[in-house]
Amino acid sequence: MNDTQSYHVEWLIIGDESQSNVTVRMSDGCVASIEPGRTADSIELGPVAMVEGLVNAHTHLEFSSLNHPIPTTGQFTDWIRNVVKYRRENPGLTSAAIGTGIMESWQSGTTILGEISTVGWSSANYAKPGFKGVVFQEVLGLHPERIRQQTELARSHITDTEGEARGISPHAPYSTHLDLVRESVEIAKLTNCPLAMHLAETKAELELLCQGSGEFREMLIDFGVWRDDLFQSPLKPLDYLELLSNAPCSLVIHGNYLDERELKFLASQPQMTLVYCPRTHAAFGHSEHPWRRLIDLGGRVAIGTDSRASNPDLSLFAELQFLAASRTDVTHLDLLRLGSRNGRIALSFKPHSENEAPADFTLIQLADSVQRSPQPELFGPTNRVCGTMVNGRWVWLAPDLATQILSH
Ligand SMILES: [Zn+2]
Incomplete structure (x- = not known):
């Protein structure tokens, strides 16, 4: 050319x-x-x-080989257990899945990806001409030894600056000790990298944070990682939002159950973006998502597909078609902004001018x-x-x- x-x-x-x-x-x-x-x-x-160019602000390409989503109709922790099982049973699929996922993303109009990677990947998986995005290394764990090891993983991921842009993703409150979130924020501050975290995704997560009980406690006990000193003092998503706000740039993934105070806080932080995954949100049957309210408050919303473990495909265009069909009170130009420019800003790419x-x-x-x-x-x-x-x-x-x- x-x-x-x-x-x-x-x-x-x-x-x-x-x-x-x-x-x-x-x-x-x-x-x-x-x-x-x-x-x-x-x-x-x-x-x-x-x-x-459309921007998919949140996905996990490692699941791109799945032909159908993992069923989302039972308890949320049933889905998590099945995701963990799939990952254990298919350790060799990651590299091929990432390649398949990048191609599928391009074929549906996506130009930039906010990609969460876990294990079994290498930089070579993203070294395709034209690949553009941030590869966030996911970190998680609840035990002190694991926190040390995962902090080291995050640090080495960020300091290896060859190839694609990089970020850190403390997974979610139920899987990631508050100390590990703090460490991740510190690394993000030192290295000026973006941070992404799943937050306020389910009511069960709020129950665990507030009371230390519910389906997540059962799951953590079954996984052999529960400790009696976890979730002893009540926490809210706001505590995590305040912590994440110290990073130079952070993406709050899902936020399905953020309350008015939390939305107001988010709206007051221009370095933070809420990432809404419309079809995944619908598949789990959550309550109405507060994205419109956040925009009204002056906050930024970007759009993600999440992965093929909860979505039938990786098409950001299809997410926007889904929103266009279900929300006739939002203009298509506004939807385009969420699906392109806002994702660009969220992932720290220069705006289109x-x-x-x-x-x-x-x-x-x-x-x-x-x-x-x-x-x-x-x-x-x-x-x-x-x-x-x-x-x-x-x-x-x-x-x-x-x-x-x-x-x-
Ligand atoms: Zn996700």
Whole structure:
């Protein structure tokens, strides 16, 4: 591919601005200029909307080989037990699953990933041209010895700066000792890396934090990791939010059961982002998610798919279609912001701006007439992703479009 390429599109949407009938010129992986009409040297992309690249702010690619989600209908801890069982029974699948997951993400328009990795992975799994994202090393444990060992793991993960961008993910309150969360925050402060943590995901988690009882206690006893000195003084998600707010940048994953005070706190911290995973949230049958309330309070919300252990696919585009179909009170342009720009900021990537930003774009084929603005129907059920560009390079193109571009 040449260093300079020009594409004519019916629609270009960057930030809150939509432009119709323009030529986008890319040079050295960035947007060099946007010109009205079609220039003589441009490649015609047809009835498409070229939009800021979609960002999947939360996933676990190690589960990408699963054909169906692990059942989510019983107790939440039943699902966790089955996830642990799957991981134990399939230790050799991780590398291949990560590769499959990256490809699936590209094929559904995702340009940047917030990826949580556990064990059995190597940097080589992400060393694909065009891979862009933050690889968070998950740390968890409740015993003092484990806390020491996991702190060391986090430290070595962050200091190994070859290859992909890195972050740390203290897993969740029920699996990760408060001291290990504190250590993770300290490392994040020292190294300026992002932090991601599952929080306030279930009512059972709130019960464990507040009273030390419930299904999580039973599960920890069964796993042989329960200690009587755990969860003795009552805690709330707010205690974790306050701790995480000390990191330079943190992602609060799920937050399904954050209360008004916690949402207000989150909204007051511009370095923090709540990551909502719409279809996973729906699959577990949780109470209504407070994402709209957080936006009203001035907070930032990004979107994730979570993994194939709770979701049928890794399509961020499908998450936005799901929201578009279920929330008619939110504009498609607002949904696009959650699914692109907000995820970029959450993961510490430079925001898209017209003249210097890396060209990360998602191409959406519009099923309906292109005479009117695509905004009201951008995530309509019959639209589809037909191309994914990272740093000015196509990482995936629908076959018909690939033929069109190659024949130019
Ligand atoms: Zn997750």
